[in-house]
Amino acid sequence: MAEDKGSILELIKKVLFTDFVKGLTVTLGYNVSRSITHKYPDEEKWVPYRRFRGVHTLNRTEDGRELCVACELCSKACPTQCITVIPMEDDTGRGIADRVAKVWKVDLVRCLYCGYCEDACPTRAVRLSREYELACTDLSCTVRQREELLKPVQVPESFEGGVVAKSEFLRSKRGIKVKVDLSSTRKRSL
Amino acid sequence: MPDTSTIIEFILIIVKAGAIAMVLFGLPLPLTWLERKIAGHIQVRLGPYRVGPHGLLQPFADMIKLLMKEDIIPYKADKLLFVIAPLLAMVPAFAVFAAIPFGEKVTIPGLDYELTLYLSDMNVGILYILAMSGLGIYGIILGGWASNSKYSLLGGLRSSAQMISYEIAVSFAVIGVVMLANSLSLLDIVRAQGGNILHWNILYLPVGPVWFFIFIIGSTAEINRIPFDLPEDEGTLAAGFHTEYSGMKFAFFMLAEYIAMVTVSVLAVILFFGGWNAPFYIPLPIPPIFWFVAKVAFFIYLFMWVRFTLPRYRYDQLMNIGWKILLPLSLVNVLVTGLMRLYL
Numbered sequence: 001m002a003e004d005k006g007s008i009l010e011l012i013k014k015v016l017f018t019d020f021v022k023g024l025t026v027t028l029g030y031n032v033s034r035s036i037t038h039k040y041p042d043e044e045k046w047v048p049y050r051r052f053r054g055v056h057t058l059n060r061t062e063d064g065r066e067l068c069v070a071c072e073l074c075s076k077a078c079p080t081q082c083i084t085v086i087p088m089e090d091d092t093g094r095g096i097a098d099r100v101a102k103v104w105k106v107d108l109v110r111c112l113y114c115g116y117c118e119d120a121c122p123t124r125a126v127r128l129s130r131e132y133e134l135a136c137t138d139l140s141c142t143v144r145q146r147e148e149l150l151k152p153v154q155v156p157e158s159f160e161g162g163v164v165a166k167s168e169f170l171r172s173k174r175g176i177k178v179k180v181d182l183s184s185t186r187k188r189s190l
Numbered sequence: 191m192p193d194t195s196t197i198i199e200f201i202l203i204i205v206k207a208g209a210i211a212m213v214l215f216g217l218p219l220p221l222t223w224l225e226r227k228i229a230g231h232i233q234v235r236l237g238p239y240r241v242g243p244h245g246l247l248q249p250f251a252d253m254i255k256l257l258m259k260e261d262i263i264p265y266k267a268d269k270l271l272f273v274i275a276p277l278l279a280m281v282p283a284f285a286v287f288a289a290i291p292f293g294e295k296v297t298i299p300g301l302d303y304e305l306t307l308y309l310s311d312m313n314v315g316i317l318y319i320l321a322m323s324g325l326g327i328y329g330i331i332l333g334g335w336a337s338n339s340k341y342s343l344l345g346g347l348r349s350s351a352q353m354i355s356y357e358i359a360v361s362f363a364v365i366g367v368v369m370l371a372n373s374l375s376l377l378d379i380v381r382a383q384g385g386n387i388l389h390w391n392i393l394y395l396p397v398g399p400v401w402f403f404i405f406i407i408g409s410t411a412e413i414n415r416i417p418f419d420l421p422e423d424e425g426t427l428a429a430g431f432h433t434e435y436s437g438m439k440f441a442f443f444m445l446a447e448y449i450a451m452v453t454v455s456v457l458a459v460i461l462f463f464g465g466w467n468a469p470f471y472i473p474l475p476i477p478p479i480f481w482f483v484a485k486v487a488f489f490i491y492l493f494m495w496v497r498f499t500l501p502r503y504r505y506d507q508l509m510n511i512g513w514k515i516l517l518p519l520s521l522v523n524v525l526v527t528g529l530m531r532l533y534l
Binding site: 017020023024027028030033036039 | 228231232234235236239495496498499500
């Protein structure tokens with residue numbers, strides 16, 4: 001029989017269960033390693049990187065005036081025509097110019113979160129925030145109005161992101177909400 | 191009128207049997223939790239986590255669910271066999287423990303009474319265990335047959351074929367141990383391995399480890415665990431022999447399966463790892479039952495660990511391993527062991 005050295009070695013390996021032991025070592029390593037599961041939503045929550053494109057937000061200046069000048073460039077740039085802007089004249093100092101938005105609404109079920117609107121915006125008024133919890137039980141929450149979008153977002157743009165933050169799961173009559181605590185975060189384990 | 195000591199003896203046996211049955215009924219609860227936890231962590235998940243701290247109450251939730259579930263008997267099933275099959279699977283699994291020793295005599299402090307940590311010291315204990323665990327297969331075959339479903343039937347048939355192929359190898363492995371201990375009694379087998387780790391059967395070189403591997407591979411096949419879980423191969427047979435079962439009947443099958451795993455772990459410890467003997471002399475008063483439980487726990491973990499490491503064997507590979515490798519190997523091993531016993 002022409003048995004070369006390689007096949008004898010293979011036989012010895014088989015008898016000593018080397019491949020089997022190798023497999024067991026790998027799984028044992030995983031068994032003792034840290035799990036990558038996030039205990040979302042009641043213990044921790046993933047805060048995405050800055051580049052993340054979530055729900056739109058309308059920004060204000062530091063003294064509280066709306067940055068939006070209702071130029072309608074965002075709705076023109078929008079590939080799905082999900083943004084509706086109706087301008088009006090206002091000289092009470094609500095906005096940074098005399099032209100402000102009477103209506104600024106976005107249809108979130110049509111939006112594809114491409115970010116063209118924030119690119120088109122000349123005043124950096126519209127930005128895509130890092131909010132991604134959009135589920136709801138009826139169609140009422142699919143269209144976001146200007147008043148809602150003007151509220152400050154949970155994760156400010158200055159926050160670096162890419163971390164897992166402590167969170168709190170809030171349940172109320174109006175719905176559910178996940179509140180993040182940005183002061184205590186940890187890196188994602190991988 | 192029997193004297194007092196006989197009555198005490200009698201009551202003690204009932205109490206011990208009851209205690210063992212309670213432990214065995216309770217054991218699958220932590221074991222399912224452990225299995226799912228180990229599965230989770232090996233797959234870098236968390237496993238059950240929400241019900242109770244670290245999911246500890248998950249088995250109770252499962253139990254309640256199984257109790258509440260509708261107990262379906264398929265329209266064309268053989269009603270009687272369908273109902274008794276889970277019991278046929280479960281009862282032998284419990285009956286095995288009548289012959290399994292958990293330790294030598296212990297003296298109860300205060301009462302000054304000697305308590306034996308086994309139900310009965312049968313002089314043919316190991317034969318009884320092999321016979322009883324072999325009976326468990328009837329539950330699976332009949333369950334598969336009575337369901338009147340192709341998947342169940344195939345699962346049952348597979349398990350019978352698997353049992354026939356691997357029971358032989360396991361019996362040979364046990365014969366090897368019996369040759370080393372010169373007794374069929376499990377107590378004597380453990381006593382023969384007394385002393386330190388070097389007296390354990392696994393270290394009876396060169397045949398000990400071979401016997402052990404034959405035993406553990408054959409037993410894994412007999413208790414239908416991965417990599418030999420062809421009777422419930424979910425890839426091809428839906429759920430195998432218990433496809434049509436639901437509710438508590440399904441739970442009985444699972445119970446039998448977990449207890450079979452415990453039985454095999456216990457047997458592996460008794461036959462090859464010195465039972466309740468300490469591996470080396472430790473100048474501390476550690477009770478022998480500690481070593482026993484620790485070793486059994488290791489084997490239970492090993493079974494779960496292997497389950498989430500290896501893929502399932504193909505059916506022809508299973509047969510090849512059983513008939514072409516394990517059987518000739520155990521025959522040769524019987525010869526070598528016999529020669530070693532005669533001339534060493």
